[in-house]
Amino acid sequence: MVDTTAAGGETLLFLTDEQLRKGIEAMFFAYRGFTADPDRILEKHGYGRAHHRAIHFINRQPGLTVTTLLDVLGVTKQSLNRVLRTLIEDGLVESRIGQKDKRERRLHLTEVGATLERELSEAQRGRMRAAYRAAGPQAVAGFRQVLEAMMDREQLRLYQNMKDGA
Amino acid sequence: MVDTTAAGGETLLFLTDEQLRKGIEAMFFAYRGFTADPDRILEKHGYGRAHHRAIHFINRQPGLTVTTLLDVLGVTKQSLNRVLRTLIEDGLVESRIGQKDKRERRLHLTEVGATLERELSEAQRGRMRAAYRAAGPQAVAGFRQVLEAMMDREQLRLYQNMKDGA
C-alpha cells in the first residue's frame, strides 16, 4: 500500500500525489461524519456548531476565561460573544467574575448545559468509539499521530494542554 | 497507550471517555491545520472554502455533472450555484452541455482553473506529506482506516468512487 525504503538508516516514504489527494478527501468526508450526529442534536435545540465547540471546551476546562476560550476556538471575541451570550441567557453557561482578577470571566456549564454536553458528547464519542473499534488499536495510534503532525505549532500546544486521554 | 485484550479470538479495545474526547479534539485542531494553507491562498484570490471544494472535485473527475458534484459536496444546488457561477464567470471552470443527455452540464477546469487548483493542492499536499512522513507508513494506514470508519455509508461510497490513491 505504501512503499518504504531504507536510506541512511531512516525510513522514507514514497507518496504519490494520488495517495495524498486520497488522504485529503478522507479528511473531508470523515469530518462530515464527525459532525453529523451532534449537528442533528443541536438543530433540535436551536443551536449550531459554534455553540457545540464552546460547550465542549467549557466542559473540558471548567472555569476557563473568555480569552483562553478565544485562543482555543480561534475566532474573534465578537463572534464568540454572540454564541456565549445566548448560552448564558438560556442558562446553559454561567459566567463568574474572577476571584483574583476581577476582569476575567470564568466560564462554567450549568446542570442544563452539562446535560446537553453529555447528549452531544455521547453521540460523537459513540461514532468515534465505533471507528476506533473497527480500525483497531494500531490504527488508532496512527490516526492520532498523523492528526497531531498536521496541526500548526500553536494548535498542537493547545491540544496538548487539554487533559490527556493517552 | 491503548489497552487491548483477547476475547473470543477478537481484539477488544478499552476506550476511556478521555481517549475518545482527545480523538475528537485531535479532529478539531487538525482540521484547522488542514484548511489553513489553502485558506490563505484562497483569500488572495477572493475565494472561499466552498470554491476550493468545487475546484478540487472538478479536477478529480473532469466532466462530472452538477448533480454529481452536488451529491459529493452535500450542499443545495442554490449554494453550489453561487460558487459555480463565479468560477465560470471568472473563467476557472467551463460548463459544457452533455453530449448524450443535453440537460446535463459537464464541468471542467480551464487552464486558469487548473493553475489555481495546483497552487491550492500543492499547499495542502505539502502539509499532508509532511504529516505522513513525520508519522510513518504504519500511522498513515491507521489514519486512513479510522477516517474511513468514521464516514457515513454514503460518504464512504462517494469516497471510494474517487480515483484510488491506495
Next chain:
DNA sequence: TTGGAAAGTCAACAAGACTGACGTAAAATC
C-alpha cells in the same frame, strides 16, 4: 496615577449554508 489589558457592546458586513417557489429544456414514460 496612568497606561494597558481584559471584557463587553454596537454597528455593519460577507460567506456560505438553508428553504421555497418558479421556469425551461430535455429525456423518459405512459
Next chain:
DNA sequence: GATTTTACGTCAGTCTTGTTGACTTTCCAA
C-alpha cells in the same frame, strides 16, 4: 403524442458564523 420526471438555473428571503472597526468600562500593575 401527451404527461411526467429529471437536470439545471434563478429569484427571494433567512440563518449561522465569521469578519472589522469603534468605543466603553473595569481594574491590575508599573
